[in-house]
Amino acid sequence: MKTKQRIYILSAALLILVLLYLLLGLNPFIWRYALSLRIPKTIALLLVASSIAFSSTVFQTLTNNRILTPSVLGLDSLYLFIQSLIVFLFGSSTLARLGENFNFILSVGLMVAFSLLLFQLLFKREERNIFFLLLVGLVMGTFFQSLSTFMQVLIDPNEFLVIQNRMFASFNNMNTEILWLALIISFLAVLFTLKDLKNLDILSLGRENAINLGVDYDFVVKKFLVLISILVSVSTALVGPITFLGLLVVNLARELLRTFRHKYLIVGAILIASIALTFGQLIAERLLNFSTPISIIINFIGGLYFIFLLLKESKI
Amino acid sequence: MIEVKSVVKQYGRKRVLDNVSLKIEKGKITSFIGPNGAGKSTLLSIISRLIGKDEGQVYLDGELVDGIDCNSFARKLSILRQSNHLNVRLTVRELVSFGRFPYSEGKLRAEDLDHIERALEYTQLKEEADKYLDELSGGQRQRAFIAMVIAQDTEYILLDEPLNNLDVKHSVEIMKILRRLVGELGKTVVIVMHDINFASCYSDYIVAFNKGQIVKEGNVEEIINKDVLEDVYDTNFVVQDIMNRRICFYY
Numbered sequence: 001m002k003t004k005q006r007i008y009i010l011s012a013a014l015l016i017l018v019l020l021y022l023l024l025g026l027n028p029f030i031w032r033y034a035l036s037l038r039i040p041k042t043i044a045l046l047l048v049a050s051s052i053a054f055s056s057t058v059f060q061t062l063t064n065n066r067i068l069t070p071s072v073l074g075l076d077s078l079y080l081f082i083q084s085l086i087v088f089l090f091g092s093s094t095l096a097r098l099g100e101n102f103n104f105i106l107s108v109g110l111m112v113a114f115s116l117l118l119f120q121l122l123f124k125r126e127e128r129n130i131f132f133l134l135l136v137g138l139v140m141g142t143f144f145q146s147l148s149t150f151m152q153v154l155i156d157p158n159e160f161l162v163i164q165n166r167m168f169a170s171f172n173n174m175n176t177e178i179l180w181l182a183l184i185i186s187f188l189a190v191l192f193t194l195k196d197l198k199n200l201d202i203l204s205l206g207r208e209n210a211i212n213l214g215v216d217y218d219f220v221v222k223k224f225l226v227l228i229s230i231l232v233s234v235s236t237a238l239v240g241p242i243t244f245l246g247l248l249v250v251n252l253a254r255e256l257l258r259t260f261r262h263k264y265l266i267v268g269a270i271l272i273a274s275i276a277l278t279f280g281q282l283i284a285e286r287l288l289n290f291s292t293p294i295s296i297i298i299n300f301i302g303g304l305y306f307i308f309l310l311l312k313e314s315k316i
Numbered sequence: 317m318i319e320v321k322s323v324v325k326q327y328g329r330k331r332v333l334d335n336v337s338l339k340i341e342k343g344k345i346t347s348f349i350g351p352n353g354a355g356k357s358t359l360l361s362i363i364s365r366l367i368g369k370d371e372g373q374v375y376l377d378g379e380l381v382d383g384i385d386c387n388s389f390a391r392k393l394s395i396l397r398q399s400n401h402l403n404v405r406l407t408v409r410e411l412v413s414f415g416r417f418p419y420s421e422g423k424l425r426a427e428d429l430d431h432i433e434r435a436l437e438y439t440q441l442k443e444e445a446d447k448y449l450d451e452l453s454g455g456q457r458q459r460a461f462i463a464m465v466i467a468q469d470t471e472y473i474l475l476d477e478p479l480n481n482l483d484v485k486h487s488v489e490i491m492k493i494l495r496r497l498v499g500e501l502g503k504t505v506v507i508v509m510h511d512i513n514f515a516s517c518y519s520d521y522i523v524a525f526n527k528g529q530i531v532k533e534g535n536v537e538e539i540i541n542k543d544v545l546e547d548v549y550d551t552n553f554v555v556q557d558i559m560n561r562r563i564c565f566y567y
Contacts, residue, residue: 064403066403201422202414204404205402207366208395211364212390212468213418214386214388215386258405260405
């Protein structure tokens with residue numbers, strides 16, 4: 001089958017890139033030290049890529065829309081808002097005392113609570129309207145950003161530096177302290193929805209068809225929204241917001257694999273995202289010598305692709 | 317039997333369904349007729365649990381539908397809505413395979429494949445089975461969706477304006493398929509129809525709606541007559557018997 005072949009090719013490409021990233025430029029004197037830096041970074045890259053790809057694929061299926069991603073709905077600005085709020089209310093010293101892991105768990109909890117609220121607002125209504133969803137996303141994204149800015153202006157400049165560090169977190173400045181916790185949480189989250197993954201193909205037929213075919217729509221959508229909010233928290237906590245990566249990789253996976261089956265789509269999107277991030281990091285680190293963060297490259301390419309998609313959709 | 321007991325549905329202050337009670341018998345084609353906005357499609361959606369109701373109960377074979385779990389419900393009753401726009405690109409066979417989901421949960425067994433083939437045969441889509449839906453004509457597309465419902469193999473089949481946007485030939489084809497489903501397989505079919513003459517020629521039982529209420533129900537002779545129809549549609553009607561069928565002129 002063509003789809004399977006393409007997935008094998010993608011996997012091979014990813015393997016080569018990862019090996020290149022790990023091994024390029026090693027020499028007998030520094031290999032131990034270099035690997036101790038590179039291995040966690042690679043794991044984090046792959047984790048971020050997987051959570052972005054997975055959450056975006058599922059989100060597009062739930063909303064039956066190809067140009068939406070969790071970040072278009074403002075979920076990652078919500079994460080940053082929560083971070084600002086914590087610093088604003090408790091101060092960075094409390095944050096430091098509680099530790100990164102505690103902060104992460106707190107933020108994930110708030111994100112999940114918020115996504116359940118979102119469900120009540122958006123998915124339970126009987127006539128769902130994609131424009132309404134987009135509008136709400138846009139408004140919320142701006143709202144949370146403005147609130148964050150407002151709080152950042154009020155707080156002590158030293159405290160602000162703490163937040164800023166998170167806002168502009170990039171792959172070179174990764175929050176690796178929480179890597180293992182993030183890995184475990186996202187693994188558990190995926191495990192928790194494993195049984196429902198077979199419903200994704202049905203959900204892509206739309207709400208009515210899904211109900212007709214015996215999917216407990218409200219319950220399953222709620223579960224997936226929890227999964228999405230956890231995965232978005234993971235990727236945003238590790239490297240900060242990368243708005244367009246999800247959009248880019250899910251659509252590339254659709255174009256490349258030409259299938260509606262989510263077991264291929266999700267794997268394909270994860271592979272493409274991992275390839276994009278590993279390759280981008282390789283270029284940014286070794287070729288550009290850290291001069292350009294890869295999130296800028298990704299958002300630039302992603303933005304162009306987004307405009308292309310909008311133009312293409314409007315033609316049909 | 318489907319039993320609807322004093323169902324009310326409200327959007328804001330407007331009552332779309334106002335205290336509707338109805339019994340739909342097994343093994344028959346029941347048609348819902350009436351002007352736009354009379355509540356026919358809403359009732360269909362409520363029976364099939366696509367939308368909630370504000371008051372009243374719906375029973376399926378004596379069992380309250382709200383209590384039936386989603387999977388068992390999908391094996392008993394299926395619904396096809398009028399707008400069948402899909403965001404995914406599927407072949408006819410893939411679409412029909414989805415009909416087996418309540419039984420197979422995604423992994424098709426030999427028995428499921430049999431059902432799919434039979435549904436394709438029933439709707440004469442064998443040759444088009446591997447074509448994509450967007451390559452088909454409107455009539456073939458509609459047949460493909462009906463094939464999905466047939467593959468779902470439910471006792472009750474609810475269809476919301478299945479003849480919408482179809483030409484005469486394709487409409488007749490679809491009605492004949494539905495007639496066969498009732499006659500040969502003993503299914504119970506409920507259809508929302510706009511074309512009164514199709515309702516007259518193919519139904520066993522007709523329910524006429526207006527303004528959220530049932531105006532009159534009964535067999536074809538009781539409903540397809542001048543007085544009832546003029547009352548329901550608020551238009552002048554001439555009804556005549558042509559080749560043993562009641563045909564209406566309202567043009």
